[in-house]
Amino acid sequence: MVSIKTQKKGIILLGSANSRGETFQVAHHVSLATGFPIIDLKTKSIGAFDYEFKNQGDDFLPLIKAIVANYELIVFATPVYWYTMSGILKTFFDRLSDCLMIEKATGRKLRGMEMAVLSCGADRELKAGFHMPFRETANYLGMPYLGEVHTWLEKEKIPASVENNLQEFLKQICSKT
Ligand SMILES: Cc1cc2nc3c(=O)[nH]c(=O)nc-3n(C[C@H](O)[C@H](O)[C@H](O)COP(=O)(O)O)c2cc1C
Known part of the structure; x- marks a missing residue:
């Protein structure tokens, strides 16, 4: 992976059930290329949404406050679990x-x-609609949506075609908007 010069302050939020799994491997690659740190959501204690906000003392609020204070781009890194984002990320x-x-x-x-x-994911193609919740959430929250990349590993390595797609993705997200 060729590193990419960027002034942008980005953060990668890893939503895998495996802190050192395949999604981490790809996220790590992106982190090395960009300098963006990875936050592993699995290491955080973040409870399900609660209408009475009984879990407001967990790790979510300090985390999101630190993100909005320090970064301008969030890269959500998720494995595909049952055709959609991971439960941790959801x-x-x-x-x-x-x-x-x-x-x-x-x-x-x-x-x-x-x-x-x-x-x-294990498959090279995502099912239609995979990105809809991301795009619509970005739209709802007024966050410019810069793009997406789908990846997979072959024999535990990032194949050349995926690496090319990652390079394109990085150009897309690192250019100043
Ligand atoms: C619970 C579960 C559900 C999965 N569902 C899918 C799926 O719907 N589509 C797919 O392509 N891969 C699926 N996979 C395979 C993973 O997406 C794939 O192995 C991925 O690289 C795992 O990343 P991780 O090591 O970060 O968990 C599934 C794996 C698990 C554990």
């Missing part, structure tokens, strides 16, 4: 609702932050 998405209800100042700061998506 829980994070559900909790974004906290930012519209009890943490509105943070919600306002999400507006204008950029979003991109990296998926990793």
Whole structure:
């Protein structure tokens, strides 16, 4: 992977059930190329959305506040589990609702932050609609959606075709908008 010069402050949010699995391997590649740090959501204690906000003391609010304060781009890195994003990442998405209800100042700061998506699956193609929740959430929150890349490993390595797609993805997300 050729590293890419970027002034952009990006963060990779890893939503895999395996902290050192295949999605991590690809995310790590992107991290090395861009300098974007990886936050492993599996290491965080983030409860399911709760209408009574009983879990507002968990790791979600400090994490999202730190992200909006320090970064301008979020790359969501998710494995494909049953044709969609991982449960860990979906829980994070559900909790974004906290930012519209009890943490509105943070919600306002999400507006204008950029979003991109990296998926990793066994299959080389995603089913139609995989990116819809990302695009629509970005649209709803006022976050420019910069693009997406789908990846897979072959014999535990990133194949050349995927590496090419990753390079294109990086150009797309690292250029100033
Ligand atoms: C619960 C589960 C569901 C999966 N569902 C799909 C799927 O729908 N489509 C697919 O292409 N791969 C599917 N896979 C394979 C993973 O997406 C693939 O192995 C991926 O690289 C795993 O990344 P990880 O090591 O970060 O978990 C599934 C794997 C698991 C564990």
